Amino acid sequence: MIRRAATWTLVVVGTTLVLSACSSPSMLDPKGTEARSVARIWWLMFGLAAGVYLVVGGFILVAVMRGRRTSDGRSSRISDHAFVWLGGIVVPIVILFVLGVVTVNTTAALRRPDADPLRIQVEGKRWWWAVSYTGTGITSAGEIHLPTGRPIEITLTSDNVIHSFWVPQLAGKLDVIPGQRNVLRFKITHPGDYRGECAEFCGIQHANMNFRVVAESPGLYERWVSQHRNAPIEPASDVAASGEHVFQSQSCAGCHAVRGTQAHGTLGPDLTDIGARPLLGGGVMTNTPANLARWINDAPKYKPGVLMPAIHLSTSQTKSIVAYLESLK
Amino acid sequence: MATTEVPPPSVPVHPDDAADHERHEQLEAVWGDPPGILGFFKTVDHKRIGIRYIYTSFIFFFIAGLLALVMRAQLAQPNGTVLGPQSYNEFFTMHGTTMIFLFNTPVLAGFGNYLLPMQIGTRDMAFPRLNAFSFWIFVLSGIFLYSSFVFGKAPDGGWFAYTPLTDRVYSGGVNLDFWGLAVIFTGISTTVGAINFLVTTFKLRAPGMTLNRLPIYVWSMVVFSFMVLFAVPVVTTAAGLLELDRLFGTQFFVPAHGGSTLLYQHLFWFWGHPEVYILFVPATGMVSLIIPVFARRALAGYIWIVTALVAVGFISFGVWVHHMFATGVPSLAMSFFSAASLIITIPSGIQFFAWIATMWRGVVKLTTPMLFMIGFLLIFLLGGISGVMVSVLPFDWQVTDSYFVVAHFHYVLNGAVVFPIFGALYFWLPKMTGRMLSERLGRWSFWTMFIGFNLAFFPMHILGFLGMPRRIYTYPGGLGWDTLNLIVSIGSLVFALGTLLTLINFFWSRTRGEHALPNPWSADTLEWATTSPPPDWNFEAIPLVESRHPLWDQQPLPVCASEPGPGLEALGPEGALARTTPFTTGLRAEPADTMHIPEATYLPFILAVGVAVIIVGLLIDAVLVGVLGLAIGGVGLLRWAWRTGEH
Numbered sequence: 001m002i003r004r005a006a007t008w009t010l011v012v013v014g015t016t017l018v019l020s021a022c023s024s025p026s027m028l029d030p031k032g033t034e035a036r037s038v039a040r041i042w043w044l045m046f047g048l049a050a051g052v053y054l055v056v057g058g059f060i061l062v063a064v065m066r067g068r069r070t071s072d073g074r075s076s077r078i079s080d081h082a083f084v085w086l087g088g089i090v091v092p093i094v095i096l097f098v099l100g101v102v103t104v105n106t107t108a109a110l111r112r113p114d115a116d117p118l119r120i121q122v123e124g125k126r127w128w129w130a131v132s133y134t135g136t137g138i139t140s141a142g143e144i145h146l147p148t149g150r151p152i153e154i155t156l157t158s159d160n161v162i163h164s165f166w167v168p169q170l171a172g173k174l175d176v177i178p179g180q181r182n183v184l185r186f187k188i189t190h191p192g193d194y195r196g197e198c199a200e201f202c203g204i205q206h207a208n209m210n211f212r213v214v215a216e217s218p219g220l221y222e223r224w225v226s227q228h229r230n231a232p233i234e235p236a237s238d239v240a241a242s243g244e245h246v247f248q249s250q251s252c253a254g255c256h257a258v259r260g261t262q263a264h265g266t267l268g269p270d271l272t273d274i275g276a277r278p279l280l281g282g283g284v285m286t287n288t289p290a291n292l293a294r295w296i297n298d299a300p301k302y303k304p305g306v307l308m309p310a311i312h313l314s315t316s317q318t319k320s321i322v323a324y325l326e327s328l329k
Numbered sequence: 330m331a332t333t334e335v336p337p338p339s340v341p342v343h344p345d346d347a348a349d350h351e352r353h354e355q356l357e358a359v360w361g362d363p364p365g366i367l368g369f370f371k372t373v374d375h376k377r378i379g380i381r382y383i384y385t386s387f388i389f390f391f392i393a394g395l396l397a398l399v400m401r402a403q404l405a406q407p408n409g410t411v412l413g414p415q416s417y418n419e420f421f422t423m424h425g426t427t428m429i430f431l432f433n434t435p436v437l438a439g440f441g442n443y444l445l446p447m448q449i450g451t452r453d454m455a456f457p458r459l460n461a462f463s464f465w466i467f468v469l470s471g472i473f474l475y476s477s478f479v480f481g482k483a484p485d486g487g488w489f490a491y492t493p494l495t496d497r498v499y500s501g502g503v504n505l506d507f508w509g510l511a512v513i514f515t516g517i518s519t520t521v522g523a524i525n526f527l528v529t530t531f532k533l534r535a536p537g538m539t540l541n542r543l544p545i546y547v548w549s550m551v552v553f554s555f556m557v558l559f560a561v562p563v564v565t566t567a568a569g570l571l572e573l574d575r576l577f578g579t580q581f582f583v584p585a586h587g588g589s590t591l592l593y594q595h596l597f598w599f600w601g602h603p604e605v606y607i608l609f610v611p612a613t614g615m616v617s618l619i620i621p622v623f624a625r626r627a628l629a630g631y632i633w634i635v636t637a638l639v640a641v642g643f644i645s646f647g648v649w650v651h652h653m654f655a656t657g658v659p660s661l662a663m664s665f666f667s668a669a670s671l672i673i674t675i676p677s678g679i680q681f682f683a684w685i686a687t688m689w690r691g692v693v694k695l696t697t698p699m700l701f702m703i704g705f706l707l708i709f710l711l712g713g714i715s716g717v718m719v720s721v722l723p724f725d726w727q728v729t730d731s732y733f734v735v736a737h738f739h740y741v742l743n744g745a746v747v748f749p750i751f752g753a754l755y756f757w758l759p760k761m762t763g764r765m766l767s768e769r770l771g772r773w774s775f776w777t778m779f780i781g782f783n784l785a786f787f788p789m790h791i792l793g794f795l796g797m798p799r800r801i802y803t804y805p806g807g808l809g810w811d812t813l814n815l816i817v818s819i820g821s822l823v824f825a826l827g828t829l830l831t832l833i834n835f836f837w838s839r840t841r842g843e844h845a846l847p848n849p850w851s852a853d854t855l856e857w858a859t860t861s862p863p864p865d866w867n868f869e870a871i872p873l874v875e876s877r878h879p880l881w882d883q884q885p886l887p888v889c890a891s892e893p894g895p896g897l898e899a900l901g902p903e904g905a906l907a908r909t910t911p912f913t914t915g916l917r918a919e920p921a922d923t924m925h926i927p928e929a930t931y932l933p934f935i936l937a938v939g940v941a942v943i944i945v946g947l948l949i950d951a952v953l954v955g956v957l958g959l960a961i962g963g964v965g966l967l968r969w970a971w972r973t974g975e976h
Contacts, residue, residue, distance in 0.1 A: 023807060023808060023809055024795040024796060024808050024809035024810070025795070025796030025808065026794055026795050026796060026809070027727045027728075027794055027796060028794050034723070034726075035727070037723060038723050038724055038726070038727045041721060041723060041724050042718075042724060045717075045718050045721065045724070049714045049715075049717075049718070052710075052714060053710060053711060053714060056681070056685075056710055057707060057710060059685050059689070060685060060688075060703065060706050060707065060710075062689075063685050063686075063688035063689040063693070064688055064693045064695070064703060065693075066689065067624070067625075067688070067689075067691055067692035067693050076689055076690045078686075078689065078690075079686075080629035080630055080683070080686040080687075080690065081630070083629065083682045083683070083685055083686035083689065084629070084630045084633050084679055084682050084683055084686065086682075087678065087681070087682035087685065088633075088675070088678040088679035088680070088681060088682035088683070089675060089678065089679065091678075092674055092675055092678040093675065095717075096671045096672070096674060096675070096717070099671060099717065099721055100667075100668060100671055102721070103664070103667050103668075103671075103721045103722050103723070104664055106722075106723045107660055107663070107664060107667075107722045107723055108660075110723055111660075160493070160499070161491075161493050161494040161499055162491055162493070162494065162590060164655060164730060166730075166796075166798065168727065168731075168796035169796075171726070172655070172723060172725075172726025172727040172729075173655040173726055173727070173729060173730060174655055174657060174726075175655050175656045175657060177584075177590060177591065177656060177657065178493060178584040178585075178590060179584030179585075179589070179590065180584075180591070180657065182656075182657035183657075195796065195808070197796065197798050198798070199655075199729075199730040199731065199798045199799075200491075200730060201418075201486075201487045201491070201494070201799070201800040202494060203418075203494055203499065204414045204415055204418060204485075205414060206418075206800055206801060207414065207800075207801035207802045207803050207804065208803075283805065304413055304414050304415070305414060305415070
């Protein structure tokens with residue numbers, strides 16, 4: 001009984017935690033169609049599971065106790081065969097049948113091709129995500145802007161190791177596999193800012209391969225697209241202009257791209273709108289000018305194993321390049 | 330349904346007259362190992378090998394546990410600084426690899442080695458030298474794998490070593506070679522062990538022990554062995570092709586050259602999922618043996634359970650793709666594997682309710698082994714339920730590779746395999762060492778482990794829901810993960826303390842424990858007919874089995890006498906004096922021939938060293954070392970082939 005009560009308490013506490021943790025990327029706080037279906041399945045299964053655990057757990061404890069309490073524990077109206085038939089075969093088949101039907105129905109309804117979806121290409125890199133918006137010319141990294149309500153089709157590819165694309169509040173995982181194009185389809189139901197993660201172990205910095213999805217109403221999304229369709233404007237300030245010069249003359253442009261400039265590198269993340277991104281390095285730090293300076297000067301210190309080397313710049317170079325990058329929005 | 334009455338514990342048998350004494354001295358001379366360190370390397374005695382298997386596995390268990398504790402220290406709070414990413418990745422790789430390859434599999438093989446020949450009433454395994462070889466391979470492969478830490482090159486690609494992360498391009502060092510070669514290496518040990526269990530079971534059973542009277546535990550080892558034979562060659566193939574890619578530049582798994590990374594995953598999980606049941610089936614075999622002893626009645630539904638075990642053996646080969654639901658396999662195929670994964674619940678359900686029925690209609694005595702069985706039932710129930718959940722395809726898309734799955738498989742592999750193993754320790758160590766463990770300390774150990782276990786692994790389910798992925802060495806604060814991770818870390822420490830109490834109990838019992846009677850628990854199987862610890866020859870005369878529960882139904886236990894004729898001459902004490910044991914027919918266990926049990930020999934050790942040298946040669950890419958290993962192994966093998974057991 002103690003065990004049962006303890007488990008029950010744990011379940012209740014746990015469930016409360018799940019519901020109250022709004023800041024978590026919780027799959028039980030769904031904001032997309034697929035996540036919503038799965039959360040529904042979960043609550044159905046949770047009900048069944050709690051019932052099964054309490055009933056069967058109760059049988060175990062009573063079975064242990066009854067023989068000790070009564071002098072003749074062996075007399076029982078339930079035969080061995082009744083236990084095996086009912087508990088081991090009939091009841092499980094009924095429950096499994098329900099789950100089987102739910103599985104087949106839900107699976108058939110999810111990830112289906114839609115007419116006229118919004119198409120996005122996402123590429124898993126070590127250890128960041130490259131994003132390009134089909135038909136717009138917009139490229140970016142570590143952040144995906146998407147509209148609510150519209151069917152979305154994300155094509156996932158990798159030219160390196162296997163990753164897995166996961167935004168718990170929107171949809172389940174889909175692996176990103178070299179030599180294969182996997183397509184994830186869902187709709188977003190609520191605008192918001194959702195944490196995304198890599199869910200397949202992909203090497204030393206698997207833990208810091210996070211991204212975010214910014215979901216906006218279709219109108220706001222279209223405005224974002226039209227703003228970013230074109231290359232960023234020329235640097236406004238002198239210090240930013242000299243930063244652009246540092247960027248182009250140092251090794252930066254060899255790996256990074258800034259649309260509309262000479263920088264076309266593809267080894268590292270596209271930096272065209274770096275100034276607008278809240279996080280750096282796949283989530284190792286927030287994007288502030290001070291952090292950006294630290295990152296540029298010694299990225300491996302903050303993300304050991306990162307492919308970007310430490311770039312040793314003078315203080316004035318650092319200052320100007322940070323000003324330049326923060327101006328890219 | 331008749332319930333078997335249990336007789337009181339039997340009294341120890343002492344050789345009380347001079348003739349007995351003299352015969353025992355003769356038997357000692359025939360069966361004993363050479364003294365000292367030489368004898369240590371020469372033994373082919375299944376009991377010594379079994380105990381060594383168990384002790385060595387437990388050393389690896391505690392090492393893997395320490396790795397886990399350090400990882401939990403790192404994850405106890407956000408932005409932990411205990412471990413860097415490289416060390417963390419090495420630690421979780423080694424933790425998983427150790428638990429599967431160097432603890433769970435060999436510890437079960439160890440119990441099988443120790444118990445199976447005695448439970449079927451024979452004097453050793455069918456291939457005693459192969460048995461010793463299998464043990465030495467296991468030890469050497471463990472040392473080989475752990476030597477990677479000494480060189481600072483521990484494997485870091487996860488225990489599953491998915492390509493292309495583990496190919497030469499992305500894992501340049503020898504780290505992954507340690508892993509791949511160790512997997513191939515231990516595979517040899519497991520495979521020859523399985524062959525040995527099968528031949529022993531089908532050829533060496535005591536007269537009268539028809540298949541219908543086989544103890545459930547032996548049935549579970551039969552299923553275990555068949556599964557090993559079909560599954561392990563596949564993981565050996567996966568690791569072998571990976572090593573060909575790594576060492577010799579083939580392109581089996583390199584997508585850029587037309588290889589397939591998913592092929593690797595199929596091969597790995599074609600072994601990997603049956604492996605879960607390979608570990609689980611013998612554990613349930615122990616449960617099916619221990620519960621009836623403490624419920625004071627025969628197991629309910631013997632035939633049901635045997636059928637369920639065999640069914641699990643088959644169905645478990647049809648579910649491997651559920652580890653790959655997120656890889657983009659076509660959904661029709663996935664639905665099939667989803668359904669198969671649901672169906673495998675039924676054999677487990679049958680076993681589960683047979684255990685409940687056994688207790689329900691029995692009188693349960695709450696000894697320490699029984700506490701572990703009840704703990705197992707309560708934990709496995711939850712692990713089984715979450716197992717059903719993850720076979721539901723869309724749900725799996727969400728929880729796979731999250732902490733929910735970490736919780737699930739620790740409930741199954743730690744809870745439902747380690748708890749029965751601890752129960753088995755409390756149950757059988759008195760037989761092995763001749764000393765009882767402390768019940769009081771045992772109960773403390775159980776409750777500490779049980780509470781620690783649930784504290785450590787239950788909150789992981791919730792962490793999975795909150796979006797925490799597996800295999801991350803750090804996480805930022807503010808995601809709602811902090812408190813739960815702290816609870817998990819505290820729980821893991823409590824669990825570790827619980828296992829430590831059993832370790833203390835073990836050492837305490839060696840000198841202070843009560844001397845064990847031959848059958849301290851009033852159990853029904855034949856190992857309890859021997860003294861504690863048993864003599865080297867197990868049975869001076871082979872028992873004559875007339876029941877599924879010989880020690881309950883046959884008092885006193887009748888034994889065979891030697892008669893002239895094939896097989897018959899080995900039955901009685903004369904057979905023991907000649908270092909022989911009878912061969913019996915496969916189904917009805919009628920004496921058919923005489924098997925001579927080989928003398929103690931260095932050959933298995935030499936051959937194992939030869940294999941180890943070849944493996945090291947492959948690791949360091951040195952042809953000469955490989956040739957040396959071939960020479961050592963070749964000499965051992967030829968000598969082995971030329972020497973039958975009889976001289």
